Amino acid sequence: MKNRSRRDFCKSAALTTGGLLTLPATMQGKMFVGGSDKLKLALVGCGGRGTGAAVQALTADADVELVAMADAFGDRLEGSLGAIQEHFDGEKTINVPEKNRYVGLDGYRHAIDQADVVILATPPGFRPTHFEYAIANDKHVFMEKPVATDAYGVRKVLASAKIAKEKKLNVVVGLQRHYEDKYLALYDKVKNGDIGQITSGQVYWNSAGVWVRARQAGQSELEYQMRNWYYFNWLCGDHILEQHIHNIDVANWFIGDYPVSAQGMGGRQVRNGKDHGEIFDHHFVEFTYASGAVIASQCRHQPGTMSRVNEVLQGTKGSINTGPGEMKDLGGKITFKYDKEYVNPYQVEHDRLFASIRNGEVISNAEYGAKSTLTAIMGRMATYTGQVITWDQALNADQQLMPDELTWNDTPPTTPDANGNYPIPTPGVTKV
Secondary structure, X not given: OOOXXXXXXXXXXXXXXXXXXXXXXXXXXXXXXXXXXXXXXXXXXXXXXXXXXXXXXXXXXXXXXXXXXXXXXXXXXXXXXXXXXXHHOOOOXXXXXXXXXXXXXXXXXXXXXXXXXXXXXXXXXXXXXXXXXXXXXXXXXXXXXXXXXXXXXXXXXXXXXXXXXXXXXXXXXXOHHHHOHHHHXXXXXXXXXXXXXEEEXXXXXXXXXXXXXXXXXXXXXXHHHHHOHHHOOOOOOOHHHHXXXXXXXXXXXXXXXXXXXXXXXXXXXXXXXXXXOOOOOEEEEEEEOOOOOEEEEEEEEOOOOOOEEEEEEEEOOEEEXXXXXXXXXXXXXXXXXXXXXXXXXXXXXXXXXXXHHXXXXXOEOHHHHHHHHHHHHHHHHXXXXXXXXXXXXXHHOOOOOOOOOOOOOOOOOOOOOOOOOOOOOOOOOOOO
């Protein structure tokens, strides 16, 4: 997160958002014209991604002020506030009063109530409820991906997305490839028919995995799972959803559709200890689209193995590889190579959001964010069950992993046995 001065911001904003400045006079959404009004910002979820998003939001607009923060844990909140203050190092005043720092599971309401714009960056299981509350209370939203961990949550987000559109509220989802110049250039090539109709593709998120936080003495089961949210489906949804959604979303975006079915396999070979909760360490899924296109999706969390995070798509006239930003013809000759300077898409998505708010325009990312979330959930259903899962089955599944409301007195939706082992999905046994 490179520090940028207000002067630097003004220069870059003129370049990245100039195309948004001529807007329909019929827009009815609340406008904050030309920076003449302070935009009040609330951060809900103060981990690393929430902290980064807050810095980017505060960088994106010279007259935005962080007024409230909320997190389940006080140490996370205070650490986040300190990191944001350190980042700006006095260049921008960051002073969230102690009374506006809300610790606990219900603090999100109080933080959202005080803001014009909210950042939702908690573990994704909480996203549908937080998004629903923000839209019901007329807030513009930046929310991280994925936007739910189960179909019940996806349906809630889709319902709130419809209301957001009706209210002309801006919603940006952290699928930042939609804001990255390289991807936009390749998408234009696909849209123009340069590789013909997409017939197949391979999408990857193969890496060593993520952190594990040791169980502490006196910690309740709920706090342990909340601290280690990545390993529990009600909070995270498995890494096929939390990380690999980026690559799956690119396939959906470039094909211009969502898959009609999925089948695949997965399991736990390496990351299979008690401290790894209930999720798999590898998934392989074939997503089939109405056009007949088949996308092979693979993600892996296994140290010492090949790392790869990108997307490759084949069409009737050629192919694209998003890693190097290349397009090739059927003979393998490079016909396009993206070679422009990298512009951080994490910053651009906030630049675009705040420019849109200022000028009364509306960005609506929530629907495709929800449908790409469902695509990854459908893949998880396929690997957990070993069955073919259709889009309609996935969308209408009645399993609810995440409770609507949660207190510190509640028992988590999943619990360990007497030996400390969590129930693991078993293909051929586990049902949707």
